[in-house]
Amino acid sequence: MIVLKGAPVSQKIQTEIESELSLWKSQGMQLPHLSVILVGTNPASEIYVKRKQEMCKKLGFSSEVIKLGEETTESEIQKIILNLNQNLKVDGILVQLPLPNHINARNVLESIDAGKDVDCLTEKNLGKLLTDRAIIKPCTPSGIIEMFKFYGIELRGKNIAVIGRSLIVGTPLMHLLLKENASVSIFHSKSENISQQLKNFDIVCVAVGKANIFKYSEFKKDAVIIDVGMNRSPDGLIGDVLNDSDSTPNQIKAATPVPGGVGLMTIAMLMKNTLTLAALHRKQAL
Numbered sequence: 512m513i514v515l516k517g518a519p520v521s522q523k524i525q526t527e528i529e530s531e532l533s534l535w536k537s538q539g540m541q542l543p544h545l546s547v548i549l550v551g552t553n554p555a556s557e558i559y560v561k562r563k564q565e566m567c568k569k570l571g572f573s574s575e576v577i578k579l580g581e582e583t584t585e586s587e588i589q590k591i592i593l594n595l596n597q598n599l600k601v602d603g604i605l606v607q608l609p610l611p612n613h614i615n616a617r618n619v620l621e622s623i624d625a626g627k628d629v630d631c632l633t634e635k636n637l638g639k640l641l642t643d644r645a646i647i648k649p650c651t652p653s654g655i656i657e658m659f660k661f662y663g664i665e666l667r668g669k670n671i672a673v674i675g676r677s678l679i680v681g682t683p684l685m686h687l688l689l690k691e692n693a694s695v696s697i698f699h700s701k702s703e704n705i706s707q708q709l710k711n712f713d714i715v716c717v718a719v720g721k722a723n724i725f726k727y728s729e730f731k732k733d734a735v736i737i738d739v740g741m742n743r744s745p746d747g748l749i750g751d752v753l754n755d756s757d758s759t760p761n762q763i764k765a766a767t768p769v770p771g772g773v774g775l776m777t778i779a780m781l782m783k784n785t786l787t788l789a790a791l792h793r794k795q796a797l
């Protein structure tokens with residue numbers, strides 16, 4: 512089985528960003544700036560935000576994390592976002608999800624200026640994605656497409672299942688796969704008999720958020736598995752798909768590991784999107 516590691520793909524994107532930024536530096540241009548809003552003390556979110564900050568530092572972006580208490584209200588967050596929208600220094604705004612239950616995440620996301628919506632989550636940018644007018648694409652789904660390209664996995668004409676239909680992963684991923692001319696089936700919590708259907712698919716992307724809900728032996732022989740799930744367990748971070756290849760060796764052709772797979776791509780694409788928006792802002796400022 513081939514392990515589809517995120518690191519080399521992420522490195523390729525980082526190298527491209529670094530070479531673009533060295534041009535920016537030589538021309539004295541203001542480097543990209545990402546603002547991240549973190550509400551509450553969700554330990555997983557804190558770790559993800561820290562990784563994003565570390566990557567900003569590594570690439571030379573400026574960044575800030577605005578940490579807000581669990582009890583912060585929706586309108587307080589929106590006020591902060593409005594200030595960031597107006598701040599010419601800020602190129603990208605990311606609200607780390609999930610937000611505490613008393614906050615309507617959709618209302619918060621909609622207050623982000625579409626030109627700074629670095630994960631393509633506003634209605635305006637999601638609409639542009641559907642009509643092929645998006646300047647940037649959602650980080651995790653576009654990171655998965657980058658992985659397919661890097662590893663030479665053909666998508667055209669393939670039968671692909673996407674399990675999970677969130678606006679952050681499953682639904683935009685379905686759209687990006689359709690754009691690559693795959694035939695896509697989407698499954699969710701109300702879908703019946705998913706396990707019995709898994710053997711119909713050449714590629715399966717699982718974005719459910721339930722540890723080990725599926726296992727390699729359930730998939731078609733030579734299938735490619737993209738495991739987006741990130742679940743905390745006493746053994747550390749684990750995916751949605753259990754690697755039972757000890758009992759059924761050679762069942763699947765390739766799979767992404769957790770950790771070390773899609774998660775690395777999400778961060779790389781976040782950096783790429785921030786750079787793209789920053790380039791647009793510098794052009795608009797001329």
Ligand code: NAP
Nearest residue numbers: 651675676677680699700718719720739740741773774777
């Ligand atoms: P989400 O918003 O909770 O969506 C989960 C999706 O899974 C929903 O569409 C839900 O269906 C579906 N689902 C739930 N139980 C199911 C079941 N038994 N069978 C089939 N479908 C089921 O989660 P998300 O934000 O998309 O994230 C999914 C996972 O990916 C999480 O573990 C998250 O941490 C991880 N993630 C990883 C990255 C990364 O960089 N690797 C990035 C983002 C998210 P309904 O729509 O019917 O409720």
